[in-house]
Structures are given as C-alpha cells and as structure tokens.
Amino acid sequence: MRLLTRALGATVATGITMIVVATPALAHECMNASKKNQAAGVQLVVDTTTGEIVWTTPGLANRFDRGLVSPDGEGFHGLVGLDFDGDGVVDVSTYIVGPGDEIPENAQSNGDPCHGVTSIETFFAECVG
Secondary structure, three states: OHHHHHHHHHHHHHHHHHHHOOOHHHOOOEEEOOOOOOOOOOOEEEEOOOOEEEEEOHHHHHHHHOOOOOOOOOOOOEEEEEEOOOOOOOOEEEEEOOHHHOOOHHHHHOOOOOOOEEEHHHHHHHOOO
C-alpha cells in the first residue's frame, strides 16, 4: 500500500509540477511575497528539480488514497510549496484555488509586485536580485 501511495504521489506531483512550474510563460502562478515563512500552510511540497513530492499532509495523502485528488492535480485546492534547489525546504508557495485554479490575474497585478499577492514570475524578475 505504501508503494502504491508513493507511486500515486509521484504521479500527482508530476501533474501539479507541470501545472505550477512548467508553464511560467503563462505568468499566472502567484505567491504572497510578504509571507515570511513560505512553508506555512502548505499541503504539499514538490521538489521542482525531480517533480517528486517530498512532503504532504496526512489529510492530503488520505485524499490521494481515496481518489479525491487525481494524478493530474484535479480536485486539489490549497497551497503547494515549491523547492527549487532540492534541499527539501520550501522556497516559495503558490495557490491552487479559485476559478481556473488560480487567483484572478487582476488581483495578482494590482499593487507592488514585491509585496502581497503577486505573480511568481513577476516577483523573481522584478524583486529578486
């Protein structure tokens, strides 16, 4: 059962990673740039270098097992932590919520791109040296 859970988890992680990370040209993934602890509240941590889940909440693991969240990420709504450098630590978290599984673009583009809810692509392009 544990092997099946890991296999399903890896498949889900790949799907979510493709949705969240592999489509930066869409510039719709968002984050809260003012959030001090990016790991706070995440339900899933994905190593973006491998596409594997490195951590999940017990509740989300249960939803995987019960088929409530599919391998392509359908049914998942919440915060995903992204680990860009493979150290197991969340570098940024992104929302999979709202219409189209994202916070509306106008909510992401209002205000300072370096504070509050903003596009991940915009934040890294304009705020990270």
